[in-house]
Structure formats: C-alpha cells, structure tokens
C-alpha cells in the first residue's frame with residue numbers, strides 16, 4: 017500500500033503550530049532564512065524552475081516559467097495568493113489557513129524575495145472566516161517578530177501581506193476574475209492576453225499563485241532541487257526531439273470525498289493511481305466504483321475502466337481529463353450519473369459570471385436539458401437514423417445499422433460544445449469556465465450514455481449496474497481521443 | 508441610477524470601531540475603490556444588510572458612484588439587499604455533500620424551522636416569521652471531507668444528521 021508522504025502537512029496537527037513560537041521550533045522560517053542568506057533572488061527563481069513545481073490551483077502551469085514572464089523593470093509588482101478555494105471537492109487550502117498559516121507566510125516571503133515584490137494580497141473566500149482570522153493573527157505575529165514589514169532581518173527587504181475577503185463568487189478563483197474582484201469590481205474575468213504576469217492587479221505585473229503552490233517553496237529551498245525532483249514521476253515528452261522532460265515533481269494534497277470510508281486530505285507523491293488513492297482513503301464505501309472525478313467538478317469523469325490512471329498532471333491530461341485542484345470525488349454503484357451531472361450543472365449555471373453569451377445562456381440551457389432528462393421528460397425522436405462508426409471495410413462510415421435518436425442528448429452535446437468544444441479544445445468564451453462546463457457535461461454523457469438513454473426511454477431516472485451503465489473504451493469516442501501514451505516513455 | 512433618485516430613510520455611518528477598521532483598510536490599496544469588498548463586509552456586519560443608505564455611504568467613502576457599489580453588491584451572493592434573520596443558515600448542496608445526504612439535513616431544517624429556502628432575489632422566502640433564521644442553499648464550502656456541512660453565521664458544523672441539527676439549533 018502507498019504510504020502518505022507528509023511534507024506540507026507534516027506539522028499540521030502539532031498543537032499551537034499556528035503560533036510563531038511553535039512554528040519556529042519545527043524549523044519554521046528556516047527556508048526563508050536560507051534563501052536570503054545563501055541565494056540571490058534570481059537563483060531562487062532558477063531553483064523553482066528547475067524543481068519542476070507546477071501550480072496546484074487548477075491550471076497546472078509551471079511556476080518557474082510563470083515567474084520568468086514577469087517584467088523586472090516595471091514597479092511595483094504584486095503577488096496575489098489565491099485562497100479562494102471554491103472548486104467543488106477541494107478543501108486542502110482551508111487546513112493550511114486554519115492550522116498552519118505561518119507556512120503560507122514563509123512561502124509568500126520566498127516568492128516576494130525571488131520576484132522583488134513588496135505587496136501581497138491574499139484573496140480568501142468570504143466563507144473562510146476562521147481561516148482569515150488565523151492568518152490575520154499569524155501575519156500580526158510575523159510583523160511583531162520582524163519577519164514582515166520594513167527591512168526584514170536587516171536585509172533591506174520590505175514585504176507587506178494583506179488579506180482580502182471574497183464574497184461568495186466561485187469565478188473569483190479564476191486569476192483575472194480574482195484580480196478584478198481585488199480591485200473592487202465584479203469578479204468578471206478579463207480577456208487574455210495580457211496575462212496577469214505582465215498586466216495584472218492595478219495594471220501592474222502580478223504573480224497569481226495558489227496557497228499550496230506557495231507552501232511548497234520553503235521545502236524546495238531548504239532541501240534543494242535534487243531532493244524535490246526525486247518525488248513524483250518525470251516523463252519524457254517524445255513529441256519533441258530530443259525528448260523534453262515532463263516533470264510531475266513533489267507531493268500533492270489530494271482531497272478525496274464522496275463514497276470512501278475515510279474522506280480527507282492525503283499528502284502523497286504525485287503519480288499514484290486512482291485505485292491506490294481509494295485504498296489509502298480507507299477503501300470504497302459500497303461494492304463497486306462507478307466513477308471518479310479526478311480534479312474537482314470541472315474535470316472530465318473517469319470510469320471503472322480507467323482506475324489505473326495515475327493521478328498526476330501528465331497522465332490525466334493524456335487520459336483527456338485533468339488533475340486540476342486535486343479534488344477527487346468517488347461514486348459507487350448506487351449513484352445515478354444523470355443525477356450527479358444535474359447537481360454539477362446547477363452549480364455552474366449559478367456561478368457563470370454572465371459576461372459571455374455562450375456561457376451565460378448555454379450553461380443554464382445545459383442544466384435545463386439535464387433537469388428535463390432527470391425529471392423524465394427527456395426528448396426522444398420517433399424516427400431512427402443510419403449509424404455511423406467503423407464500417408465493414410475498416411473505415412469510418414455507414415455501418416449499415418440504424419440507431420435511435422435521442423434528441424436531448426444530441427442537443428446537450430451541441431450546446432455544450434458551442435460553449436467550449438471539448439474535442440478541439442477551443443472555447444467561445446473569455447475564460448476557461450466554459451471548458452469547465454462542457455467538459456463534465458460531454459464526458460459524463462459520452463461515458464455513461466446508457467444511463468442517459470435509459471432515463472429518456474423510461475421517463476424516469478434509472479440507475480443501471482456499473483457494467484451496463486459504462487460505455488467500454490473501445491466503443492467510445494471519448495476514450496479514442498486519448499493521445500497515444502507510448503509517446504511519453506518513462507525517463 | 509443617479510444619486511438623487513435614491514430614497515434614503517435612515518442614513519448610515521460607520522460606528523467608531525468600524526471607522527477605525529475602515530481607515531486601516533483604505534491604506535492597503537493604491538486606489539480607494541479596491542477596498543470595496545472589505546468595506547461592504549464591515550458595513551453589512553454593522554447594518555445587517557446593504558440598504559440604499561449603506562451603498563450611498565460606501566460610495567462616498569470610496570469616492571465612486573453609487574451605481575458602482577450597487578453593481579458589486581448585486582454580483583456577490585454574500586451581500587444581502589434585504590433583511591435576514593439573526594442566524595443565517597447556509598446548507599451546502601454541491602455534489603460531495605449531496606453524496607452524503609445533505610438533502611435530509613435540508614429537509615429537516617425546512618420542517619423544523621417551518622420555512623422555505625431563500626433565493627438570492629427573495630430572502631424573505633427563507634426567513635422565519637420571528638425573523639430569527641434565514642435558511643439558504645450554498646455551493647461547496649470547501650469541507651467536503653466532513654460532509655454534509657452547514658454554516659450558521661460564521662461557524663461551520665460538520666458530519667450532520669437530522670439529530671445533530673437539532674442539537675446544534677438547541678445550543679445556539
């Protein structure tokens with residue numbers, strides 16, 4: 017069985033670790049002290065790049081690379097720490113804020129030192145009242161101890177951290193939505209480019225980083241790049257010549273919820289499989305796994321055929337899904353996928369910021385279609401049509417068979433794909449919220465089509481046994497779209 | 508909406524403590540407008556909900572138009588434009604909580620408080636006749652490991668069952 021590897025969470029349960037004194041006893045601020053004593057800012061940035069650290073907030077973009085886009089000659093520059101954590105199924109940042117806030121402050125200090133940043137805003141979602149209180153108290157202590165403010169530890173470094181409460185809007189987790197919200201406006205995402213690294217909050221270069229990403233920095237500095245890169249798999253991306261290393265280094269705070277016996281946050285090296293994670297989380301609650309959402313509700317669903325998928329950035333991208341925020345939601349054989357999709361679509365319909373027409377109208381439309389199917393009013397045509405697929409001659413074409421037409425399923429796919437097309441990965445919207453809507457909608461429907469068809473045919477929700485509900489990989493367009501994993505050999 | 512058109516019944520101003528808090532806030536940002544969300548939170552805590560008078564006051568303090576404040580208030584679900592109960596009960600109903608029977612908790616609360624669930628445009632619908640409770644549904648509260656959860660004002664309650672809900676309400 018896979019062992020937990022606690023690094024960020026190692027001291028989480030130490031009593032009073034939220035106070036400066038106890039945090040110091042457990043080597044707190046040592047990473048920051050090492051950074052200012054032994055390294056130049058550029059060296060820290062280089063270390064972070066070499067460590068292969070990828071953003072833990074959702075996009076999984078290389079942190080070092082993001083830092084390299086920030087123009088060093090424009091002052092002031094800002095750091096925005098994204099503590100908006102509202103992706104359904106994600107809850108790891110909350111524990112850091114509530115239990116070990118000094119770790120976040122240390123991460124922020126290292127980032128500020130490396131990037132020459134003096135002002136940091138921590139955007140905390142409005143519901144995290146306890147988290148904000150704990151972080152505010154820790155910030156106050158850090159000022160008193162001379163780890164924040166002017167001329168920190170006699171190095172001439174100035175850093176101020178301010179917490180900024182959100183007010184219940186999911187879209188403020190999107191980095192440009194967060195920036196708009198921070199500026200005191202509606203949290204409506206901006207068109208990109210310019211990216212925040214170039215023009216962010218108050219139209220100045222801004223680094224936006226998730227809480228967990230920042231919490232990795234003290235350990236990278238303390239223990240070195242070599243130590244860090246030994247954790248997690250590195251693949252060779254053979255689409256490049258010579259092959260480019262594709263790092264999935266470090267640990268991840270996997271948040272697992274739903275039908276497992278011991279839901280919670282488990283810190284593990286990147287790269288374990290779904291099956292292993294379910295085992296770590298006390299095993300499945302129920303008889304059989306029906307589906308797993310691997311990266312927060314925005315991620316395409318995985319079926320029981322795909323439980324050997326490794327939960328890291330590369331493997332999940334290859335499986336046409338994503339690690340996202342690392343929120344894993346497990347569903348057992350008693351769950352109805354139509355019902356689950358309805359729940360998620362209600363969420364998105366509620367949270368669209370309303371700027372783009374395809375998203376503003378399309379998302380409630382998708383919700384209404386799923387609602388209709390769930391209510392037993394799904395539309396089915398009385399005629400049939402020729403079935404296309406792999407024909408006798410081995411090519412794509414008319415198979416000579418006919419298929420029934422489920423109007424609502426065609427409509428669902430068409431509406432979703434017109435918000436954002438999941439096959440071509442192009443979106444007709446300002447932000448990738450569009451993808452976050454159509455990805456679940458289309459993947460649930462394609463992979464669990466029999467359950468959707470049954471609901472329409474029988475005019476009520478029908479929960480089919482797992483084997484019947486799932487479309488096998490060889491018959492499914494959704495799986496066939498996978499890249500060939502052979503392209504990525506183990507390095 | 509121009510300023511003259513707003514009917515102000517009771518004017519609003521920060522009390523001394525909140526004024527001090529506000530003065531601190533405003534120094535954190537290079538532009539005053541950026542203090543909008545924390546300021547509105549402060550004002551809502553003092554006034555109970557965001558009245559036209561509050562919007563006008565906040566607009567003056569941040570040197571923006573009332574329209575801009577209204578624009579923000581209507582965007583964020585945590586700002587109320589109508590009175591709410593003394594205790595605001597937020598029931599999470601997103602997927603992980605739904606997989607752990609949050610519906611049972613919600614139905615129990617509805618029956619026990621004898622009220623419907625508030626909608627964003629109609630808070631009165633979810634407020635009890637005595638004005639003590641407002642019941643509303645919210646999206647994931649980032650505590651799915653201890654689902655189902657509810658929040659009552661600033662406090663989170665975990666792993667709920669109808670029995671535990673009774674206990675929580677009795678101890679308020």
Ligand SMILES: Cc1cc2nc3c(=O)[nH]c(=O)nc-3n(C[C@H](O)[C@H](O)[C@H](O)COP(=O)(O)O)c2cc1C
Nearest residue numbers: 071072073074098100101102189190191225226229
């Ligand atoms: C709709 C949407 C919601 C998001 N919500 C969050 C969130 O709650 N927390 C977060 O850290 N990142 C969230 N992100 C990702 C951010 O846009 C951004 O990529 C991230 O904060 C960058 O930090 P990282 O590189 O450290 O991950 C969201 C993105 C989108 C498109």
Ligand code: SF4
Nearest residue numbers: 369371372375445447
């Ligand atoms: S895609 Fe949706 S959430 Fe994103 S900017 Fe457009 S309307 Fe807003």
Ligand code: FES
Nearest residue numbers: 599604648650651
């Ligand atoms: S779904 Fe209820 S806390 Fe996440």
